[in-house]
Amino acid sequence: MNIVELLTQRDFLIAVLAAISAGAVVFTFGSSFIVKSEMRDRIKRVALEREKMRAEEMARLRGSAAAVDGRSVRRTAEPKAYVKRVVERLDLKKAFMDDATVEKLAMAGYRGQGHLTTFLFQRFVTPIAILVAAVAYLVFLVPGDRPLYLNLVYAIGAGLVGSYVPVLLLKNTTTKRQVSIKRAWPDCLDLLLLCVEAGMSMEHAFKRVGKEIGQQSAELAEELTLTTAELSFLEDRGRAYENLGRRTGLDGVKSVMTALIQADRYGTSVGQALRVMAEEGREMRMMDAEKKAASLPPKLTVPLILFFLPVLFIVIMAPAMIKVFATPGLGG
Incomplete structure (x- = not known):
């Protein structure tokens, strides 16, 4: 029996195909176990890396780690004892605090109970201090010819205006x-997109970009x-994104955080969402630049009329005027 007859036999072909099928089954199940083992190892490495990053962030927040760019995260400043005592005894929270006060302080970079207590104390003390200073100035130092009640009215008005000074300073900050x-923020979006497309998780991307x-x-x-x-500590990642948008108070940041929340909730591509938002950010920055450039001519109109044109007229007409007044009989 030659090899051709052996290869063409029905029993031989059935045995070969059965062996191939058995090998394929063994390979399929074996590869699935190998992939599961690799997946478990990868999940374990990710969990260990997350625990490491969580420890680093905890150390950073406690002040034992190095700061970002030489600066630490602004921690809660403990107010003076008398400040805390005045706020508690006079119950200034009911008088000056509303639902948006904590959020406004967070938007200015002031977080924690210490900054809130200091702000409430400033709102209470500032108008009183300005009132006392105005009374001392208008009544004792420069009384003028005005009657006493009018000076007191002016001082009270200054005190009322001074009650808004802490609010204005907070708004300015x-x-x-x-x-x-x-x-x-646009550069931050580009960096986040690069980090995500390079294979980093959102925690590592935020940390690196920060x-x-x-x-x-x-x-x-x-x-x-x-x-x-917050991404390392909170169970819901959406809360961390919402907190970032709430702390900044910017519509651009809130829209990006909304896109990240939707991508995390529905399983869509985070890189695609960041790419779209980065393009929108660049377009918005270009529109802002064009808006500033378009508003430049009207802003330059008044300075040109007040400062440039008079000098130009003087330079043009001065030689002729000098000749007119220097010529006998023409200058009078």
Whole structure:
């Protein structure tokens, strides 16, 4: 029997196909066990890395780790004993605190009970101090010819205006902080997109971008560091994203966080969502630049009329006027 007849025999072909089928079954089940083993090892490594990052963030928040770009996360400042005592005895929380006070302080970068107590104390003390200073100035130092009751009315008015000074200072701080975050946010989105497409998780991406963006905006680096900590500690990742949007108070940041929440909830591509939001951020930045460029001519109109045109007329007409007045008989 030659090899051709052997290969063409029915029993031989059945045995070969049965052996191939058995080998395929063994390979299929074996590969599935190998993949599961590799998946378990990968999950274990991710869990260990997350625990390590959680420990690092806890140490950072406690102040024992190095700060981002030489600055630590702003921790709660413990107020003075008399400040806390005044706030508690006079119950200033009912008088000056509302539902949005804590959120406004967080938008300005002040977090914790200590900053809240200090702000309430300032709102109570500032109008009294301005009232006393105005009375001393108007009644004793510069009384003038005005009657006493009129000076007291002016002093009371100054005290009422002074009650809004802490609110204005807080709003000014919030505006400066939002401007810094808004300028650095498009670059932050690009860096987040690069990190996610490189295979990093969102925790590692926020942590890495927080370190890199600190040179451009320390405020944004601080917010990203807090978000990294919340992503490690909170059970719901959506809460960490919502907190970031609430702390910044910017519509651009809130829209990105909403996209991340939807991507995490429905299982869509995070990289695709970040890519779309990054393109929108660049378009918004270009639109803001075009808006500023378009508003420049109207802003320059008044300075040109007041400062440039008079000088131009003087330069043009001065030689002729000098000749007219220097010529006998023409200058009078």
